[in-house]
Amino acid sequence: MKKTVKFSVERTTQAEVEISIEVPEEFLDEDGEVCDDEGLRDWADENHNWTDQELIFEEITDTSVIEVLNAY
Structure with a gap:
């Protein structure tokens, strides 16, 4: 029997960001x-x-289903 099902999903993504920031000196060597x-x-x-x-x-x-919210 065909039903309409509403469910919540969770998506995991991988992304890249490029910004200019002040890097704390503790992560830098003597050459910067x-x-x-x-x-x-x-x-x-x-x-x-x-x-x-x-x-x-x-x-x-x-992408994975978290919870079935409704089915009718």
């Missing part, structure tokens, strides 16, 4: 080059001042 990618990544993740920037690339990597 980034020497701690992991630390800089964690710092950027905690300092969300970049989240409203325009994405230069975005790809949906996964």
Whole structure:
């Protein structure tokens, strides 16, 4: 039997952002080059001042059903 089903989904995306920011000195070597990618990544993740920037690339990597809301 054919039914109309309404459900909520969750999408996981991967995106790229390119911005100019002041990188804390703790992540730079004596030549001013980034020497701690992991630390800089964690710092950027905690300092969300970049989240409203325009994405230069975005790809949906996964879509899954969370909950069936209605079926009739």
